[in-house]
Every structure is written in structure tokens, then in C-alpha cells.
Amino acid sequence: MFLLRLIIPDRPGSLGTVATALGEVNADIHAIEIVEHRRENGSAVDDIVVDLPPGVLPDRLVSACNGVPDVEVIWFSRYGAGGGLHMDLEAVEQMTSAPADAIDILVEQSPAVLHADWAALLDGTGSEVKVALETSATPEFGDMAGQWLPMKKATTLEAPDHKGLSESVLVAAPLESERRILVIGRRGGPEFLGSEVARLSYLASLAVTIRATA
Numbered sequence: 001m002f003l004l005r006l007i008i009p010d011r012p013g014s015l016g017t018v019a020t021a022l023g024e025v026n027a028d029i030h031a032i033e034i035v036e037h038r039r040e041n042g043s044a045v046d047d048i049v050v051d052l053p054p055g056v057l058p059d060r061l062v063s064a065c066n067g068v069p070d071v072e073v074i075w076f077s078r079y080g081a082g083g084g085l086h087m088d089l090e091a092v093e094q095m096t097s098a099p100a101d102a103i104d105i106l107v108e109q110s111p112a113v114l115h116a117d118w119a120a121l122l123d124g125t126g127s128e129v130k131v132a133l134e135t136s137a138t139p140e141f142g143d144m145a146g147q148w149l150p151m152k153k154a155t156t157l158e159a160p161d162h163k164g165l166s167e168s169v170l171v172a173a174p175l176e177s178e179r180r181i182l183v184i185g186r187r188g189g190p191e192f193l194g195s196e197v198a199r200l201s202y203l204a205s206l207a208v209t210i211r212a213t214a
Contacts, residue, residue, distance in 0.1 A: 001030070001051050002058055003115060005075035005190055006065055010037055010044040018048070018071060021064040026053050036195040045074075045193060047115065075190035088113055088199065095207055100214035103175055106207040107133050107182060113203065114196055116186045117168070124149040124179040132180075139164025139185070150178035154201035156192050157183070171197055173204040176211070 008014045019029060027050040036045040050061060058076075065073050091109040095102040103121070110119040120134040122145045129145040131138075144160045154173035159165050168185035171192040175182050182204060186192070 001049060001078065002061060003075070003077055004048045004050065004061060004065060004073060005035070006046050006048065007038075007043050007072040007074055008046055008068075009070045010039070010042050014044075014071075015046065017068050018046075018065060021068050022048070022050060022061065025060040025064045026056055027051070027061055027064070028053075036193050077188075088203065091203065092206060095210045099210050102207045102210040102214070104133055106175075106203060108135060110182065110184050110200070110203070111135055114171070114184055114186075114192070114200065116184045119182060119184045121175065122148070122181050122183060124181075125177055139168070141165070145183075148172060148181060148183070150174075151181045152178055154197050154204060156197060171200055173200045175204055176208050 006018065008018060015032065022029060030049045030051060032049075033047045034044055035047050038044065052058060052061070062073050062076055065071050091106060091113055094105045094109065098105065107119050107121045111117060118135050118138040120138045120141070121132045122141070123130055123132040124146060129141075129149060131141060131145070140163070142162060144162045144165060147160065148157060151172060151174045154171070157170035157172055159168055159170055165185070167187050169189050169191050170183060170185050172181050172183040174180065182200075184200070
């Protein structure tokens, strides 16, 4: 399974042309998500999850997309998050079914929701900043975590020059407190877009609201 992030013209038929090109290399499209509309230049950013049959080289996916006029591949990688691209509603459904665990559920689900590799809940409400919850593959923070606190709103972060973290692009949002934040990382990219920061902000606020009803 592979994830392609493309810039395509934001006009009727463009996505169908890309789908046809992928079909010509025997790629099976599992899901498509419009990540962002860029109305200033008439383009859109789309994520496409595809599966390849045995014997077909992954590079053919990139070549197929680059062969479509005005289409640019800005990210290509194996897709290991599991499940489809439309994970937001599933995360909300899980949170509402267990309000007391809403924060923990968001932490656990956020890598799949944002196509990332790991997530961690950092808690600086005490005398020191600690990792309150983390998913698998989360790197060590060491003494780096405190530099992001307090945090007032969801934002991208500059990765520190620290083993493990330096390889990731980062986004974060406060949860319940400016000193309690959810940090999400993608190793190597792509950069988190403004629309993804907005989605995280919305889900974080929703998780806090749901948690308050428990």
C-alpha cells in the first residue's frame, strides 16, 4: 500500500485523468482525499492511497502521475497507518462512545487521521514536562519537550536538532491546558498543511468538549 500526495489542477476531470493514469500501471485505488484547495492558483492537494500487484515497481506510480499534464507528485511513501483516509468521523465516534477516554483516543487515533507516524501527549502541568501517553514509534523527547510550552493554539513546530525528532515534521495542539499538548510527527515529510492544522485544532477542541461530558 502506498500514499501519493499530489498537486493537481482544481478543475473537473483532473482527478479522473490521474485515476486513469494509475490504472494503466495496474494500481488499485483504495481511497482519495482532497486535503486542500489552493484557490489562489487554481490547484488542489490530494492524497491517494493505492495498492500495487506483485512485480510492479512503486516508481511506476510516480512516473504515471508525472505523465499527466500539470500534475506534481510532492510526496510518495509506503502507507502503514492502516484503514482508510476518512478517519476523522471514526475518531469522533470512538470518542463519543467513551467520553472519559476521549483524550487518550485522540492521541491513539491521530497518526491514522493525519497520515503520520507517531503521536505523544506532553504534560507540563507539573514541575516537569513528561510524556503522559504515546503511540508506537514515538522518538525520545529528552529535554526538548518543554520548549513548546505554553501553547495557545494548534500550529506546526520546527523540529529540534535532536536524535529522532530532527527527522520528523511536527504539528501540535493544546489539550485542556496550554501546558498539555498533543504532538504528532511524520518522519521525513510531507509538511503539514494549513488545512491539516485546522483539522487537528478542531479534533482537539472536540476531544476536550467530549471529555468534559464524562
